[in-house]
Amino acid sequence: MTTLESVFLGATETHSPAEIRKALAAGLDPRKPIGGRTPVQWMLEMYYRSDLFPECLRILLDAGGTLEDPVLAPVLLNDVEGLRRALAADAALILHRTNLVSTFTPLIGATLLHVAAEYGNLAVARELITAGADVNARADVDAFGLNGHTPLFHTVNSNANRSEPLMRLLLESGARADIALQGITWGQGFEWETTVFDVTPISYAQLGLLPQFQRTEKDIDHNIRLLLKAGVRPVPPLPNIPNRYLHPRK
Numbered sequence: 001m002t003t004l005e006s007v008f009l010g011a012t013e014t015h016s017p018a019e020i021r022k023a024l025a026a027g028l029d030p031r032k033p034i035g036g037r038t039p040v041q042w043m044l045e046m047y048y049r050s051d052l053f054p055e056c057l058r059i060l061l062d063a064g065g066t067l068e069d070p071v072l073a074p075v076l077l078n079d080v081e082g083l084r085r086a087l088a089a090d091a092a093l094i095l096h097r098t099n100l101v102s103t104f105t106p107l108i109g110a111t112l113l114h115v116a117a118e119y120g121n122l123a124v125a126r127e128l129i130t131a132g133a134d135v136n137a138r139a140d141v142d143a144f145g146l147n148g149h150t151p152l153f154h155t156v157n158s159n160a161n162r163s164e165p166l167m168r169l170l171l172e173s174g175a176r177a178d179i180a181l182q183g184i185t186w187g188q189g190f191e192w193e194t195t196v197f198d199v200t201p202i203s204y205a206q207l208g209l210l211p212q213f214q215r216t217e218k219d220i221d222h223n224i225r226l227l228l229k230a231g232v233r234p235v236p237p238l239p240n241i242p243n244r245y246l247h248p249r250k
Helices: 004-014 017-025 039-045 053-062 070-076 080-089 091-095 112-119 122-130 164-172 201-209 217-230
Strands: 097-100 107-111 181-186 194-199
Touching: 004 017, 004 039, 017 053, 039 053, 053 070, 070 080, 070 097, 070 112, 070 122, 080 091, 080 122, 097 112, 107 112, 112 122, 112 164, 122 164, 164 217, 194 201, 201 217
Parallel strands: none
Antiparallel strands: 097 107, 181 194
């Protein structure tokens, strides 16, 4: 049986502004939890990434939904003017740290630039860098020495490669492609949670080829080449990236 909640969840999974509006018009309460999460939390935690995400989130917020950390609103909405106003009112926001459930790379002790990178919001990322955001700022490290990643890590194997333009922006702005971490716990708290060890941006990009990461080989190949060049490393012949013998190029 189709319920109002299931219709809404389907709309958040596919980023359908029209269907979200229909659900709200039919009586969906943007403040009432569904399965333990508020509608805004569902929107933030869904697997999909697209240019329609800010519009979908805006609809929920305008209807009365709330963010646990309101500082994140202009970043998640890709709202450059809103971000400028917030920074003008409080310049210290450029140093703000937040915790946010992330479907992929963790957002624990993350900066606003980490959040922009995770959601592929290029316009606000550019504004944050212009305002002085540290492109090599580290997220928190957990009790096992894992994470501590920079915003770049959020961009190298993003869903549908949505954050590739942001990856290039970060590299052009001085993001280091050679930072080495003890590891990252990817998709923490979700059924696809995967802890990977001894990680650099390049190796993390390659991990996009793991089946649970669900990234395309063509995108991973492209990103690895960009990262190698940015690290001032020669790009050797790469005859089998990505798996050309399994999937010959036409």
